[in-house]
Amino acid sequence: MTGLFPPKPAAVWPLIAAVAFAAAALTTLVLIENQKLLGLTLAGIAAICFAAARFGGVAATEAAASENPWLLRGLITIAAIGVLYVLRDDNFGLLMVATVLIYATVCIGLTIQMGYTGLTNFAAAAFVGTGGYTAAMLGQKGGLPDPLVLIGGGLVAVFIGSLLILPVLRTRGHYAALTTLAFGVMFNVFLDANELLGGPQGLKIPGINLFGWDFSSDLQILGITFSFYVNYVILTGVLTALAMILAGLLDKSWIGVWLDVVRLDETAAAVFGLKIGTWKILAFTLGNFLAGLMGAVYAKMTGFIAPSNFTFGDSLVMVSIVILGGIGNRWGVLPAALIVVLLPEKLQFIQEYRLLLYAILVIVILIMRPDGLVARRVRTLRMEARS
Secondary structure (H helix, E strand, C coil), X not given: CCCCCCCCCCCCHHHHHHHHHHHHHHHHHHHCCCHHHHHHHHHHHHHHXXXXXXXXXXXXXXXXXXXXHHHHHHHHHHHHHHHHHHCCCCHHHHHHHHHHHHHHHHXXXXXXXXXXXXXXXXXXXXXXXXXXXXXXXXXXXXXXXXXHHHHHHHHHHHHHHHHHHHHHHCCCCHHHHHHHHHHHHHHHHHHHHCCCCCHHHCEECCCCEECCEECCCCEEECCEEECCHHHHHHHHHHHHHHHHHHHHHHHHCHHHHHHHHHHHCHHHHHHCCCCHHHHHHHHHHHHHHHHHHHHHHHHHHHCEECHHHCCHHHHHHHHHHHHHHCCCCHHHHHHHHHHHHHHHHHCHHHCCHHXXXXXXXXXXXXXXXXXXXXXXXXXXXXXXXXX
């Protein structure tokens, strides 16, 4: 119920500062090579994030973003253009940015499955691989335009998922998770043994060509040359934005409420007439389509895929991104994917100890923020005052 006076609008400067800080942090982490400087930068970013969470900066940013969604989209677009300009000739940096966006999009699909519906999926890498191998096989046959090849990757992942959902629906909790885990392991063994799919040696794949736009050629904009990887950053960025919008619409609709009910208590949901299987199938289908679609993009971007790209360990990495970012909060997968994908690559100088250091960092973050980097808010019922 509202009071006599309307609430004061949230200030927008925390939102502007947050987007500018995120763009600057991303660019710095990608460009920096000096080991000591990298350590100092990570410590500085962690200190600023901790201070923002401790003194209300995160809450102020969330309030401003909620009241000004178009300002948020505009700021993100401007920040993305700035990052692309700074990294315009850094092939490795742009490849890392595109890879982070691919992981983030797949994890938005996992958020729909795990965070909204409570359907744990330990076979995400297998569905990514399904999309990648579908793109490879369709590319070898030739004749199909690349937009259909990419969508075909998602659809084949949905088809494979429709076969897996049958045993998943007959089990609950840990047993359903174990079913997906077994499928992920079986998928990897199948790829290793299948000579038609290249066996352990894998397959080569040509790059993307969308309606005459050759992704393998450098871009020329206003006389400035941009690396061809900018094409993939733009494509993956657009797909990530669309996935974010889809997840946001689901979360804010009655469908999101029903998915929450299914996750919280299946028995109560069934008593109130909700069809548990229908909502689980919907979440599983959406998540698997995003995984297959991004798998096809990943295969086209790297130009080569092999079974070692889609192991059970990769599925665990994707699940860890969802948990680290904050289960059920789609915004959390972006910083979590950045940490999980980029940090091990930047810590190559310490060789075998880099994964140990990375694991310690993840544990420390979860100890300090048990609900993830961006914890999901509890739903509130808004009652509009009627005159």
